[in-house]
Amino acid sequence: MxxxxxxxxxxxxxxxxxxxxxxxxxxxxxxxxxxxxPCGSCRGCCTSSYFIHVRPSDLKTIGAVPKSLLTAAPGLPQGYKLIGFTSNGFCALLKNGDCSIYSSRLQTCRDYxxxxxxxxxxxxxxxxxxxxxxxxxxxxxxxxxxxxxxxxxxxxxxxxxxxxxxxxxxxxxxxxxxxxxxxxxxxxxxxxxxxxxxxxxxxxxxxxxxxxxxxxxxxxxxxxxxxx
Ligand code: SF4
Structure with missing residues (x-):
């Protein structure tokens, strides 16, 4: 046995x-x-209560981020903004389990x-x-x-x-x-x-x-x- x-x-x-x-x-x-x-189906970093840094260069290239999602970024260089997360820790730009701006996603996300x-x-x-x-x-x-x-x-x-x-x-x-x-x-x-x-x-x-x-x-x- x-x-x-x-x-x-x-x-x-x-x-x-x-x-x-x-x-x-x-x-x-x-x-x-x-x-x-090679993330596959993982969305770990999109669902883990991260504030996403938005650089001035991101803002030039994407109009895809609603202004209402951009907040001040205390302690970061001038021109930087932050995107917050929802009450369950999900990125505010995650829709139906996928990044809603994937093709023009932020440099912070590309670098992660x-x-x-x-x-x-x-x-x-x-x-x-x-x-x-x-x-x-x-x-x-x-x-x-x-x-x-x-x-x-x-x-x-x-x-x-x-x-x-x-x-x-x-x-x-x-x-x-x-x-x-x-x-x-x-x-x-x-x-x-x-x-x-x-x-x-x-x-x-x-x-x-x-x-x-x-x-x-x-x-x-x-x-x-x-x-x-
Ligand atoms: S980078 Fe993010 S989505 Fe990709 S495998 Fe790692 S935690 Fe998952």
């Missing part, structure tokens, strides 16, 4: 080749072409790729991000080389370090939002591939992360191409 208890196993969803994805997402962070997420959380080994947030968290855990990257696997491990180590060692950063200023932690971990993962990391203090590692982050930002050019 089989006495084993059935386990609720999450479905596995192909996230693509890790090395190819990493190249694309780093280019996206530098402001050039974005990634193309929940695989950054899978790469970093962290959830997108708490209970209000449950739909995204489920997809984050379902994604399965494939690895063409052992080095790609090592790089993925380095990203996870970077995210874990940032989460657990806030006090090691000057003034305790480390990212708090899961998306900021994941993005920073991806940008600075090289720090966690260095052999000397094992003998460094948390403060030294935090300094190395800050240096690597500055170097990454310096590699961005204003026209969106990578500096050589």
């Amino acid at each position: 089989n006495t084993s208890v059935p386990v609720n196993k999450l479905a596995e969803v192909e996230a693509g080749d890790f090395g190819v994805w990493l190249t694309q997402v780093l280019a996206s962070f530098r402001g050039s072409a974005g990634t193309d997420v 790729d929940c695989r950054v959380f899978t790469a970093a080994g962290i959830n997108a947030g708490g209970a209000d991000k449950a739909a995204i968290n489920q997809r984050v855990q379902e994604w399965q990257f494939s690895y063409a080389t052992g080095q790609d696997q090592q790089i993925h491990n380095a990203i996870k180590k970077a995210a874990s370090f940032i989460v657990k060692n806030r006090a090691a950063f000057p003034g305790g200023r480390a990212p708090v939002a899961p998306s900021d932690i994941a993005v920073l971990a991806i940008k600075v993962h090289g720090v966690f591939l260095l052999p000397e990391m094992g003998s460094q203090t948390p403060s030294e590692i935090a300094e190395a992360i800050i240096r690597a982050s500055r170097e990454f930002e310096a590699s961005r050019s204003t026209d969106g191409t990578e500096k050589q």
